[in-house]
Amino acid sequence: MSIDKISLSNFRNIKNVSFSLHDKLNFISGANASGKTSLLESLYFISTGRSFRSRRIENIIKRDEKITEFILFALIRESTHYSELHKVGIKKSTVLPTQIKINQETVKTASTLAKLSPIILIEPLSFELINGAPKQRRQFLDWGVFHVEQKFSYDWNNYLNCLKQRNSLLRNAKIDDVLLNVWDKKIAEFGEIVHQQRIAYFESFAAHLKEYLSFFSINDNIKVSYYKGWEKNKNLFDVLKITQKKDIERKFTQAGPHRADIKVSVFSQSASENLSRGQQKLLVVSMYLAQIQTLYKEFGKQAVVLIDDIAAELDDKNLNLVFTKLRVLNSQIIVTVLNEGIIERISSEFNDYKMFHVEHGLVKTIE
Numbered sequence: 001m002s003i004d005k006i007s008l009s010n011f012r013n014i015k016n017v018s019f020s021l022h023d024k025l026n027f028i029s030g031a032n033a034s035g036k037t038s039l040l041e042s043l044y045f046i047s048t049g050r051s052f053r054s055r056r057i058e059n060i061i062k063r064d065e066k067i068t069e070f071i072l073f074a075l076i077r078e079s080t081h082y083s084e085l086h087k088v089g090i091k092k093s094t095v096l097p098t099q100i101k102i103n104q105e106t107v108k109t110a111s112t113l114a115k116l117s118p119i120i121l122i123e124p125l126s127f128e129l130i131n132g133a134p135k136q137r138r139q140f141l142d143w144g145v146f147h148v149e150q151k152f153s154y155d156w157n158n159y160l161n162c163l164k165q166r167n168s169l170l171r172n173a174k175i176d177d178v179l180l181n182v183w184d185k186k187i188a189e190f191g192e193i194v195h196q197q198r199i200a201y202f203e204s205f206a207a208h209l210k211e212y213l214s215f216f217s218i219n220d221n222i223k224v225s226y227y228k229g230w231e232k233n234k235n236l237f238d239v240l241k242i243t244q245k246k247d248i249e250r251k252f253t254q255a256g257p258h259r260a261d262i263k264v265s266v267f268s269q270s271a272s273e274n275l276s277r278g279q280q281k282l283l284v285v286s287m288y289l290a291q292i293q294t295l296y297k298e299f300g301k302q303a304v305v306l307i308d309d310i311a312a313e314l315d316d317k318n319l320n321l322v323f324t325k326l327r328v329l330n331s332q333i334i335v336t337v338l339n340e341g342i343i344e345r346i347s348s349e350f351n352d353y354k355m356f357h358v359e360h361g362l363v364k365t366i367e
Contacts, residue, residue: 001117001302002332003043004075004085010062011070012038013361022354023077025327026334027342029366030358036336039358040121040306043334046074046088047119047304049100049110057092069093076117086116111153118147118301122288123308129284131272134261141198141226141262144205144291148299149197156257159190163253171251180244187256188237194257195228195236202226202262204298209290216282216321219275221266224287229259281313285322289329296330307335316345340366 007018013035030036037053041060044052051060061070072090091099100107102116120143129136145152166183169175206224213222230239239255240247247253264283266274275283288305295301305326311319323346326333335342340355355366 002077004077007073008042009071010067011042017363019363023332025353027355028336029339034358035361036358037308040308042072046072047117049113052121057094068095118303120303121306127281127284130264130280137262138260145197145201152197155190155193159194162186167252170247184240191236191256205290205294208293212286212289218279218282223265225263227261227263229257230255289325292329292331303331305331305333309336311337311342320346
């Protein structure tokens with residue numbers, strides 16, 4: 001997929017802007033606080049129905065006491081190989097319900113948007129993927145599973161609902177053993193399904209990641225594995241029975257796919273202890289590239305890739321290597337940079353792209 005055109009009204013510091021994107025490579029330049037990250041945020045919002053910077057709608061609407069809403073509109077091409085365009089619009093307000101429309105038809109859930117337009121964001125916080133909490137790596141994995149497994153969202157939400165009920169029961173002074181057994185069975189049922197969906201995707205992802213790790217020559221001893229959230233050779237129902245007493249004591253469920261993780265190690269030790277900061281950044285980039293490649297090669301889906309200020313994270317050599325791989329991806333890429341000097345830092349082979357400049361919330365195309 002690709003985003004052909006986007007229009008913004010009263011979004012952050014941008015009053016009214018509309019521009020068309022290149023279907024492959026786009027650079028958005030501008031000084032800090034000029035609005036370039038806000039443009040990335042708008043592209044992310046039109047594809048997911050949410051922001052990656054704030055949960056408060058008041059922070060996103062342009063600051064003006066008379067303005068109570070922002071509006072986004074985009075033309076989204078389902079595949080860069082086909083001509084079908086989808087008209088997508090979002091209106092967010094502090095006083096009225098959210099409105100989402102695709103081809104002039106109202107959409108009730110943002111997940112419908114996400115299915116239509118897979119979008120990956122690589123920003124400074126993304127580089128905490130290795131050292132951050134397991135939840136961040138679960139979300140990374142589940143992004144891919146969501147886009148290839150039609151029932152994953154349904155199964156995962158059912159699992160979370162059952163988990164909530166079991167944890168609520170565990171917090172009671174007197175526990176109903178019959179009811180606890182009922183929730184154990186339901187959690188085990190949905191938990192095993194979620195695990196199978198995740199492991200199937202992870203195996204494809206791991207194969208592509210291996211190729212990128214070799215290309216970037218980071219470290220031959222890096223091991224990336226999937227931990228399902230409970231003991232490897234046991235089924236979830238049996239584990240829930242084994243841990244039931246401790247679960248009652250601690251008043252929460254200790255085993256299950258909500259504890260899953262992607263384990264990254266070097267010589268069986270934490271990657272952060274054995275890799276330099278630069279190597280860790282390349283490893284994270286490799287993981288995102290493998291995610292994009294898995295989606296396309298294995299499942300025929302294209303993603304839009306948003307990258308916020310990657311030039312500040314990598315030296316010239318590694319920046320060139322990353323853009324060499326980005327260029328051959330079958331994806332639309334939008335990158336924010338401080339200035340147009342990015343072109344001088346990467347290979348001269350990059351001659352098919354669009355460059356935009358943002359200043360005081362205004363966008364102009366640089367020819």
